[in-house]
Amino acid sequence: MSEKFKKELIEWIKVIATALVFAFIITQFIRPTLVRGESMYPTLVENDYLIINRMSYKIGEPKDGDIIVFKTNLLQDDGKPKDLVKRVIATEGQHIKIEDSKVYVNDKLLDEPYIHENYTSGDIDMVVPEGKVFAMGDNREKSLDSRYESVGLVDEKDIMGKVMIRLFPFNKIGIVS
Template sequence: MSSKLKKEIYEWIKTIGVALVVAVVIIQFIRPTIVNGESMYPTLEDKDYLIINRMAYKLGDPTKGDIVVFGTDLEQENGDKKDLVKRVIAVEGDHLKIKDSKIYINGKLIDEPYIHDNYTTGDIDTDIPKGKIFAMGDNRENSMDSRMSQVGLVDEHDLVGKVMIRLFPFNSIGTVK
């Protein structure tokens, strides 16, 4: 085998090796997901394609206002477990009260310019325990979220990641808040 051929093979192996390392790193740090439904309207819409940061809550804690993806025990039509995309409303140590469609955190009415309408159902008065968050969709009348017993408080261990970027539709590419 000529030295030129050996060098060419070596370059190919090196390129493939670097590509594999990059792919593994990307898979560990980010994950794509697709919005299924209207529960986060108008912030996110059905079929929006998102990139989530899988490391966000391994390196830090969720904060109020974060849009997160978390795993649930709910089943999809195909039998797989369902991930939900919601907004963090309260974190551990917060006192949450929902009364007369208004949300109070630690006794203060919160400003929610991102919600679809100004009506939030539920009559809740609770403290958020350690390791849990309370999450709701921005389209409150069309959202299965922490107000419902099927979802309840979300364990921080069930957080898949924080929504970073919307990639599709193309006219809405950018960060999500």
């Protein structure tokens, strides 16, 4: 093996090792995710490619209106656990009530300009327990969310992160709110 080849090989190993270290560090802070379904329409649509901030709730708490990605016990067609993308409606200690297709938090009617139709089915009247959040999709009639027993309240430890940026489609690149 020539000396020149050894130097070239060492340089390649350094470049690859550096790239792997950077990739590991980046994935600790952000994570890509893909929207499946129409539960967040019109805010998000099928196949929107999102970047979530994995550190958001390591240093802070979920807030009303945040769009989050969380783990569930639901299974996808391939048998893997299903992650859901929903909007935080109420956090621990808040009183949520859904009555006559309207949503109230702490007895105040929510102003929800982001929802698809001005209608929310369900009959909910509860105080969100410690360590939990109540989350719903923006397309209420097509959303499997905290109103349903199969999803229920979201445990804060199951929240993977806050949706920050839409990367695709390219004509909609930007911050998601």
